[in-house]
Structures are given as C-alpha cells and as structure tokens.
Amino acid sequence: MSHxxxxxxxxxxxxxxxxxxxxxxxxxxxxxxxxxxxxxxxxMTRKITSIVKSALDPQTKVxxxxxxxxxMSKSNxxxxxxxxxxxxxxxxxxxxxxxxxxxxxxxxMFFAGHIGDRMDLRIFLTIGMIGTAxxxxxxxxxxWLNVHSFYYFLVIQMLSGxxxxxxxxxxxxxxxxxxxxxxxxxxxxxxxxxxxIGNIAGSLLAAFLLKFGWGWSFAVPSLIMALVxxxxxxxxxxxxxxxxxxxxxxEFNCEKDAVKEPLLEPGQEVKHQAVGxxxxxxxxxxxxxxxxxxxxxxxxxxxxxxxxxxxxxxxIGGQYLSDAMAGSLSTIFDVGGVLGGVLxxxxxxxxxxxxxxxxxxxxxxxxxxxxxxxxxxMSIMWNISLMFITGMFVNGPYALITTAVSADLGTHxxxxxxxxxxxxxxxxxxxxxxxxxxIGPLLTGYISSKSWxxxxxxxxxxxxxxxxxxxxxxxxxxxxxxxxxxxxxxxDAEGTYSDEV
Numbered sequence: 463m464s465h466x467x468x469x470x471x472x473x474x475x476x477x478x479x480x481x482x483x484x485x486x487x488x489x490x491x492x493x494x495x496x497x498x499x500x501x502x503x504x505x506m507t508r509k510i511t512s513i514v515k516s517a518l519d520p521q522t523k524v525x526x527x528x529x530x531x532x533x534m535s536k537s538n539x540x541x542x543x544x545x546x547x548x549x550x551x552x553x554x555x556x557x558x559x560x561x562x563x564x565x566x567x568x569x570x571m572f573f574a575g576h577i578g579d580r581m582d583l584r585i586f587l588t589i590g591m592i593g594t595a596x597x598x599x600x601x602x603x604x605x606w607l608n609v610h611s612f613y614y615f616l617v618i619q620m621l622s623g624x625x626x627x628x629x630x631x632x633x634x635x636x637x638x639x640x641x642x643x644x645x646x647x648x649x650x651x652x653x654x655x656x657x658x659i660g661n662i663a664g665s666l667l668a669a670f671l672l673k674f675g676w677g678w679s680f681a682v683p684s685l686i687m688a689l690v691x692x693x694x695x696x697x698x699x700x701x702x703x704x705x706x707x708x709x710x711x712x713e714f715n716c717e718k719d720a721v722k723e724p725l726l727e728p729g730q731e732v733k734h735q736a737v738g739x740x741x742x743x744x745x746x747x748x749x750x751x752x753x754x755x756x757x758x759x760x761x762x763x764x765x766x767x768x769x770x771x772x773x774x775x776x777x778i779g780g781q782y783l784s785d786a787m788a789g790s791l792s793t794i795f796d797v798g799g800v801l802g803g804v805l806x807x808x809x810x811x812x813x814x815x816x817x818x819x820x821x822x823x824x825x826x827x828x829x830x831x832x833x834x835x836x837x838x839x840m841s842i843m844w845n846i847s848l849m850f851i852t853g854m855f856v857n858g859p860y861a862l863i864t865t866a867v868s869a870d871l872g873t874h875x876x877x878x879x880x881x882x883x884x885x886x887x888x889x890x891x892x893x894x895x896x897x898x899x900x901i902g903p904l905l906t907g908y909i910s911s912k913s914w915x916x917x918x919x920x921x922x923x924x925x926x927x928x929x930x931x932x933x934x935x936x937x938x939x940x941x942x943x944x945x946x947x948x949x950x951x952x953x954d955a956e957g958t959y960s961d962e963v
Contacts, residue, residue: 484705489640503686505660507595507683508664517785518544520785559619560907564896564900564903565623567899568627568894568895568899570626571889574630583700586628587632592688593628594687597618604677637865639702648804651803651866657796658797659796664683665793666793669785672789739890751871754931757925758856760902761924763898768910791846794846799858801854807861816863828922834852863891
C-alpha cells in the first residue's frame with residue numbers, strides 16, 4: 463500500500479492511544495457518528511439567527527398591520543427589540559446579514575474544497591468548528607457588551623460564514639472515503655438527517671434560551687460545537703489508508719466488484735493528485751446538479767431563515783403565535799426534511815436514478831408550497847401537516863444532491879479512481895447551491911414587505927427551474943433503463959449524456 467498520502471493525514475491522537483486496531487465496520491461507524499454530530503453542530507449554530515430575529519426586531523410586522531399584537535403575551539424585554547434591528551429597516555438589515563453570511567459561505571466553499579483535498583481533513587474540520595464556535599459566540603456577545611453597531615454584527619456573521627464553509631466539503635469527503643457506492647444513497651440519506659436535526663436542535667435550544675436573553679441563544683450552542691470539534695480532532699480517522707486498513711479485503715471487495723467504480727484503487731498514484739477546479743466542473747453531471755442545487759437551496763434556505771418569522775407574523779386559526787412558539791413550530795419543516803432525505807436516498811438507490819428522483823421531488827414541491835401558503839393559516843393542524851409535506855419535498859432533493867450525488871460524481875469513472883476530487887466536487891456543487899441560498903433569503907427580506915404570496919410564487923418558480931435543469935440527465939437515465947442497459951450505473955447514464963453532447 464502506498465504511504466504518500468500519510469504525509470497529509472495522520473492517525474487521530476485518540477485512536478493512537480487506544481491502539482487503533484479496529485475493524486473496517488468499527489471505523490465506518492465512528493466516521494458516520496462523528497461527522498453526523500459535527501455537521502449537526504454547523505447547522506445548529508447556523509439556525510440561531512432565524513430564531514433570534516423576532517426578538518431583535520419584534521415591531522416589524524412584515525406584510526401585516528396587526529400592530530395590536532405587540533402588546534399581547536410579550537415581555538417588555540422582547541418587546542423593545544435591539545438597535546439597529548428594531549427600526550423601520552429592521553427586516554432588511556437582518557436580510558442583509560443573512561446574505562452577507564451566505565455570500566462569504568458560498569465563496570469560501572469553493573476555496574475550502576480546494577484546500578480540503580490538499581490537507582488533513584481532520585485538522586481542517588476542527589479549525590472550521592472551533593472558528594464557527596468563536597464567531598457565533600461573538601455575535602451573541604453583542605448582547606452583554608451592549609453593541610448596537612450594524613457593522614459589528616455584519617462582520618462577525620461574515621467571518622462565521624467563512625469558517626462554516628469548511629464543514630460540508632470536509633465531512634462529505636471523509637464519508638466518501640470510507641463508503642462504497644452501492645448503498646450510498648440510503649446511507650447518506652439517513653446520515654444527511656444531520657441538516658434537519660441541527661436545524662431542530664438550533665431552533666429548540668435558541669427558542670428556549672431566548673427568555674434568559676438572546677445572547678445565550680448564541681453562546682450555549684457555540685460551546686456544544688467547540689466540544690464536538692475537540693472530539694473530531696481526537697478521534698476522526700480521515701480515510702482507510704491512515705488507519706492502515708486494506709479496503710480490498712472483506713466487504714469492500716464485493717462492493718467494488720458490483721460497482722466497477724472503486725473509491726480508491728490501490729497502486730494508482732493518480733489518486734494523490736488533487737483535481738483542478740475547472741477539471742471538476744467538466745465531470746459529466748456536475749454542472750446540471752450544481753445549478754439544480756442553486757434553485758433547490760434557494761427554496762430550502764428561504765424556509766431556514768424566514769419560516770419562524772413568517773409563522774409568527776401570520777394569523778393561524780385566527781390568532782398569532784408567540785416568537786418562541788413559532789420557532790418551535792417551524793421545526794416540523796425539518797422533521798419532514800429528515801423523512802424526505804431518507805426517502806430520496808432510498809428511492810434513488812432502488813431505481814439507480816439520482817436525477818429522476820431529485821427532479822420528481824422538486825416538481826412535487828410546487829403544489830406543496832402552494833397548498834401551504836393557501837391553507838396553512840386555517841388551523842395549527844393544517845399548518846403542521848402541510849409544513850411537514852413541504853419540508854419533505856423541498857429537503858429531499860437538496861439532501862440527495864449535496865450528499866450521494868456529490869460523492870458519486872467525486873468518484874466518477876472519468877477520474878480514473880482519483881478520489882482526491884471528492885472535496886472539490888462537493889464544494890463546487892454545494893458552493894453553487896449556496897449562492898442560491900444567499901439570494902433567496904435576501905429577496906424574501908424585500909419581497910415579503912409587499913406580499914408573502916409573491917415570496918411563495920418566487921419559491922414555486924425556483925422549484926420548477928430546479929426540476930427542469932435536470933431534464934437532460936433524466937432523459938439519459940431513462941435511456942439507461944431500457945432492457946439492454948438496465949444494469950448500468952447512473953454514472954454510465956451521465957456518461958452517455960455527456961457523449962451525446
């Protein structure tokens with residue numbers, strides 16, 4: 463086995479102490495658990511601002527004129543808000559902070575993937591986690607330090623976005639290193655629940671801590687994240703080579719025979735060459751999936767940042783909900799997202815068709831969005847049911863594309879076993895998606911002041927475009943499903959499409 467890779471990746475200190483002689487299955491489980499909790503923390507800290515929004519800006523009742531609600535079931539502390547966000551421009555300022563965070567996040571993503579393919583992912587991921595924890599705490603510190611400068615909060619969020627961008631390419635690359643392709647959709651669908659679990663944990667924790675002062679809503683999740691970051695540094699094995707495991711033996715062997723697209727081919731020095739940025743864009747399927755994710759994340763992140771705000775400002779069953787209640791209720795969207803991610807992964811594994819699955823879910827999201835806007839305000843039960851269904855269809859393809867598809871394309875046959883492309887491909891796909899994630903919440907900040915119906919029209923149009931962008935890949939996959947090609951892999955279908963073009 464070649465040891466040149468161990469120049470960049472070393473055994474984690476915790477596993478060195480324990481002797482590090484575990485089985486392949488043991489390490490796979492350890493990797494799944496550690497990366498799951500690591501990325502749960504990234505999403506937990508990312509979700510806080512959407513929950514704290516209504517405490518910072520309680521008076522901006524966007525799109526509604528029910529000012530009387532301000533004096534109902536509100537403590538004076540929350541009622542006054544926090545300068546500069548409790549002014550007339552409050553929601554626009556909060557929207558600008560969201561977009562600044564996501565703009566830096568998406569730009570940082572492209573660089574993070576590039577660096578991640580070239581350094582020890584365990585150390586890189588730890589830096590991302592500790593950095594995010596520090597800057598999330600500093601945002602909350604504005605509460606105790608009595609900071610009222612918009613630029614303080616803006617700069618802190620931008621720096622937080624930079625460290626957040628390290629998380630995704632790192633965790634996907636590590637998981638991709640340890641798992642073969644045949645069950646990847648289902649494994650990653652279940653694993654990708656970290657996105658929704660993180661959102662739920664962030665929502666409930668931040669909503670619970672609001673009553674002690676909004677600064678605590680930032681400080682406590684940050685402390686949890688720093689502790690998990692420490693565990694990642696001590697225990698995360700980056701790939702089988704670092705742990706001196708021969709992935710040719712045992713269960714990996716059957717997967718490789720079945721897939722004919724090994725994740726790592728021993729003896730191929732090419733795998734130590736990190737793939738170039740433009741070269742990664744040219745991998746068949748990367749561009750259409752990246753552009754599809756642009757619109758998919760536009761929808762998902764508009765919900766991530768604005769759903770608690772929308773719920774607290776909409777009359778549900780004839781009455782308004784408190785900010786904390788709205789924050790807790792918004793987690794139903796993420797519960798639906800967990801099911802959507804697992805379903806999309808499972809269906810795409812069974813059908814061996816990533817594009818067909820992702821496009822179908824995006825098309826189903828359109829009527830779901832329409833129904834949620836139209837009937838969600840009838841009663842709490844209607845709101846919960848329709849929010850769950852919307853979350854399932856919106857987060858399903860988003861989860862599938864950011865995990866299984868990224869890992870598939872990062873180990874595509876056109877790369878000749880060059881597994882070092884994984885972080886770069888993941889970063890390209892998710893980075894492009896994150897540009898959409900920045901644009902959605904920004905537009906919502908402005909459009910919602912005129913009409914929430916217009917916001918939902920924008921989201922339905924984005925879902926339609928996301929589905930349409932995969933049309934060529936869907937056709938290629940359907941062609942691959944003809945009896946003569948039935949056993950072919952998705953990658954072959956994408957290859958067919960690229961050859962035709």
